[in-house]
Amino acid sequence: MNTKYYDVFIEILESENKDQSLNYVLNLLDEKKITLEELYDEILAPSLTNFGCNLKDKEICIWKEHTRTSIIRTILECTYPYIIQRRKTISPVNKKVLLFTPTDEYHEIGAIISTNYFLLAGFEAQYIGANTPKDDIISAVRSLNPDFVGISVTNHYNLVITKKITDELKETFPKVSIILGGQAFHNQNALDSIKHDYILYNANEIIDFGKKVAK
Ligand code: B12
CATH class of the missing domain: 3.40.50.280 (Cobalamin-binding domain)
Structure with a gap:
């Protein structure tokens, strides 16, 4: 998968805009630009694993990490209907x-x-x-x-x-x-x-x- 989608997603995620983050990846799935595996492995997992926070105030880093995790969780739950569809073909x-x-x-x-x-x-x-x-x-x-x-x-x-x-x-x-x-x-x-x-x-x-x- 092209890292272009990851880069755009991270930019949206950094603004902590949950609606936009969700809509962006669901559109990629709907338009069949990425598979579910690519979404999980190449977009969602690294968006958490690579999370770093250079701010001096560590308290801010903590709620930022929690906000990000919460957005990723919402996206994950929203992919379940796509799993149901895929399982009909497996x-x-x-x-x-x-x-x-x-x-x-x-x-x-x-x-x-x-x-x-x-x-x-x-x-x-x-x-x-x-x-x-x-x-x-x-x-x-x-x-x-x-x-x-x-x-x-x-x-x-x-x-x-x-x-x-x-x-x-x-x-x-x-x-x-x-x-x-x-x-x-x-x-x-x-x-x-x-x-x-x-x-x-x-x-x-x-x-x-x-x-x-x-x-
Ligand atoms: C999000 C996060 C949290 C969230 C978790 C929220 C949640 N609901 O899951 C919260 C805020 C709760 C949290 C808390 C803490 N965290 Co934290 N956290 C992270 C962070 C940023 C992302 C983790 C993540 O979800 N990664 C994405 C997932 C998808 O990746 P993954 O787990 O590797 O899974 C993939 C594979 O491993 C595999 N896989 C995973 N499990 C399984 C199982 C099977 C059977 C199979 C086949 C495959 C498989 O499939 C996945 C997809 O590819 C990491 C940073 C990092 N480097 O990962 C730190 C990190 C893991 N946390 C860390 C720490 C220290 C903590 C705290 C102790 C902080 C504190 N002082 O309170 C607490 C511990 C809480 C606890 N008791 O567990 C350290 C761990 C260091 C260490 N000792 O190993 C990290 C690495 C941060 C760091 N750089 O220091 N954290």
Whole structure:
């Protein structure tokens, strides 16, 4: 995808104009200038990941980051009808994945976007929330009986609780495979310390994974 769309979007986003930001990307989708994957991977995700604030007053940086996150969340929710449309054209994988962020992990945009990638790859995918307590995760897996759980971790401080969660998941549900994702696993030591079956980083990897595990 041409970075032109990203550059224009960032300019609008910097003015914190929610309506214009939303209309700009929805028009790109409607006019088929970009795909949903390009919107998520090349526009929305980097608009957050590259967020920097050079202002001296850090308090201002905080509400600016929150405003930006809120605009991105609104855009994400508004793309759901496009996912429904796309799913009518995709072969189902016939596998279920349950996604969440662990206790104390409030960064959830990556978990929501990756849930959408799983849906676009033909999985049944359900996002059960951010900052999810271990017991609620165990209860959801018991009730929903997924083939996979997808755990999104951003902050490396949350690796300790993630390890407790994955240890218990493996012990209680040995047949459920664990997929890890998120910025905390860009570090190999972090990855080595947590029980898992797969690590996936982006839309293409999730789509290839779907083809591999399709029933
Ligand atoms: C937005 C944001 C917040 C928001 C989050 C709002 C929300 N509802 O999600 C709020 C304001 C809550 C927040 C809080 C904090 N934040 Co913050 N935050 C960010 C910011 C700017 C963007 C994160 C983001 O959404 N990125 C976009 C998403 C789409 O990218 P992603 O998560 O990587 O996801 C992609 C892939 O990784 C993958 N993926 C992700 N998960 C999964 C899961 C699976 C299964 C798969 C297959 C794939 C996958 O798919 C996604 C799409 O490509 C980052 C900056 C950065 N560099 O990212 C800092 C950042 C992550 N935050 C940081 C910090 C320090 C904090 C705070 C501790 C600040 C504080 N002092 O209070 C708190 C911690 C809160 C907590 N307990 O979790 C640090 C983390 C540093 C570290 N230790 O690792 C960062 C890097 C900022 C920095 N440069 O210092 N933050």
